Amino acid sequence: MRKTPPSRDVQRERREWQRESDRWAHERNVERGYRIKWGYVGIAYLVEAMVIGASLWGAWLFAGVYSDGDSKAFYFMLLAPLVYAAVELCRVPLGILARTQRSYVIRALAIIGIVFAAGVTTKSVSQLGEMMFHPRLMDAAKAKTALKDAQADRSTIDGRIAAADARVAQYTTELDQIEKRAAENASQLAALPAQRCERISGTNSRGQRYSNLKCVTDPRTATLNASVAKAGSDRAGVTKALEEARHARSDLDRGAADRKVADAEQVYRNSVNRSQLHSFTAMVYGVDPIDVTEAQVHAFLRIFVFVPALCAAFASTILALCAVSVRKTFMDEDDLGATVDPAATPYMLESITDALRQEMGFGQAKPTREAPEPQREAPAASGAVIPIDRRPTQAVLPASAGAGA
Numbered sequence: 001m002r003k004t005p006p007s008r009d010v011q012r013e014r015r016e017w018q019r020e021s022d023r024w025a026h027e028r029n030v031e032r033g034y035r036i037k038w039g040y041v042g043i044a045y046l047v048e049a050m051v052i053g054a055s056l057w058g059a060w061l062f063a064g065v066y067s068d069g070d071s072k073a074f075y076f077m078l079l080a081p082l083v084y085a086a087v088e089l090c091r092v093p094l095g096i097l098a099r100t101q102r103s104y105v106i107r108a109l110a111i112i113g114i115v116f117a118a119g120v121t122t123k124s125v126s127q128l129g130e131m132m133f134h135p136r137l138m139d140a141a142k143a144k145t146a147l148k149d150a151q152a153d154r155s156t157i158d159g160r161i162a163a164a165d166a167r168v169a170q171y172t173t174e175l176d177q178i179e180k181r182a183a184e185n186a187s188q189l190a191a192l193p194a195q196r197c198e199r200i201s202g203t204n205s206r207g208q209r210y211s212n213l214k215c216v217t218d219p220r221t222a223t224l225n226a227s228v229a230k231a232g233s234d235r236a237g238v239t240k241a242l243e244e245a246r247h248a249r250s251d252l253d254r255g256a257a258d259r260k261v262a263d264a265e266q267v268y269r270n271s272v273n274r275s276q277l278h279s280f281t282a283m284v285y286g287v288d289p290i291d292v293t294e295a296q297v298h299a300f301l302r303i304f305v306f307v308p309a310l311c312a313a314f315a316s317t318i319l320a321l322c323a324v325s326v327r328k329t330f331m332d333e334d335d336l337g338a339t340v341d342p343a344a345t346p347y348m349l350e351s352i353t354d355a356l357r358q359e360m361g362f363g364q365a366k367p368t369r370e371a372p373e374p375q376r377e378a379p380a381a382s383g384a385v386i387p388i389d390r391r392p393t394q395a396v397l398p399a400s401a402g403a404g405a
Contacts, residue, residue, distance in 0.1 A: 034100050040323035044092045047316040052085045055124035058131055084120050091117040091313075095320035114317055121313035122306065129305035136275040137297070143268035150264040154257040164249035171242035178238060182231035185224050265290075277301060 059081035067074040091114055098110040201211035272278045272289045281300040282289040 035325045036096065036100075037323045037325070040319055041092065041096070044095075044316040044319040044323065047319070048089065048092055051121060051125065051312055051316070052088055054128060055088070055121075056081055056085055058124075058128045062127070062131065081124070084124055087117050087120045088124070091121070091317045092320045095317040096324060099321055099324035099326060118310075118313035118317065122309040125309035125312045126305045129308060130301070133275075133277050133301060133304070136271070137277065140268070140271040140275050140278060143264070143271040147261070147264040147268045150257070150261040154254075154261050157252060157254050157257045161249070161252045161254075164245060164252055167245040168242065168249055171238055171245055175235065175238045175242060178231050178235045182228060182235065185227040185231060188224055277304065280304070 059078060063074045063077035067077060094110045094113045094117065098107050098114065101107050101110065199211060201209070203209050269290050272292075275289075277297060277300060278289045278292055281292045281296050284300060285292065285296055
């Protein structure tokens, strides 16, 4: 379907409406003495919204990790970030107020508010930066702890091997002594005389006859049997302890300790290589990433956390400050700061008239008679200006120029 072209009257009205709107906005800005570029202000608010959203999201994740499942603690941890977000939202309006307010007291208060709000933003953004580096730093810390434990085990391996050998020798000696004592008891028990049995007969108190077999055992037999039984139980306990000592001694291998240290060192190196902070710290100090100290890492962490946090805190505020254009006078756009001596006015008007006559095609300008030397007047006061009407030249200008010629 063919579209009908818009009416020229409508277009003309739209252009007139736009010109009138622009003229009204210009007059309003001139009257106020400043102009705000709302596009830049919108970008500043967008940056502020991103900072606030990231801060709240980070606080939500932080509370979820460290509240340990307690719902009350979770919501308690979110109260302060909400207040911080409200304070951060004041930075852009405070920046605009610092440029548009005429009172120096109000400007000073606005600047103080900007500094306070930037401090809150620095805290929130620095927490986000620390949370960004925290997982890698924790992995590196755990790997380093494991490496230190392995190195400590290797450094004490000789002492522990000697102690384990001593325990094995002690239990072996005790077992030999128990075996020897058991053998002696067994030989003594075998050397005892056999049991003697006799038949005993007689009459009891009721006058009845009885006949019984009575066996007599050597009294040393019970003692020797008890010694043999104790030796057996001691042998079982010492044998178990000896087996445990030998197993512990078999685990104490210097080669295994060296391999454990090497494996822990490789795990730590991998963790350090995955840590961007360790890599940057090693580049700055010119050392191997595995050789950087905790103090060096945390010193560089302060730079990586607080410097970007400060930049993020002041970026949107600086953009809001630059979005305001302040005028010193209401006629700055017209006078451009020019000052002219009133004595030069006739010469300027005459040159302008000749230029207009030549541009409109009225031929060569007639030589003008010499203008009488104007009477010298007092110099114009500093700041005097000549307002120049910049509206389009009307058709009557050539006629008036010709008449003047």
